[in-house]
Amino acid sequence: MLIRIVKLGFHKENVSKFLNIFENSKDKIRNTEGCRLLELYRDKNDDTIFFTYSHWDEDIHLENYRNSAYFKKVWKNTKPLFNRKPEAWSVDRLERLD
16 A cells, blocks of 8 residues: 655645635545545644645556546646645555554
């Protein structure tokens, strides 16, 4: 399994636009082949910073999504809203304690 964490920063006036884009795309993203989990977090101290957290069965599923026409459309609409370059990490879970 691949875990993907992406940090996104937005201009304050664009936050509601981003939230609307996420609301309209979250189900399609979550139902993409290989996607097992999709979550959105907001920084407690800076309400213009968000994190997406997703689980993918395999790297190829994430790559297929990132190369899809749908991702390109969503990214094209989201990219102009940023106030900084997004940061992304692909990580492996080593342990989980519930």
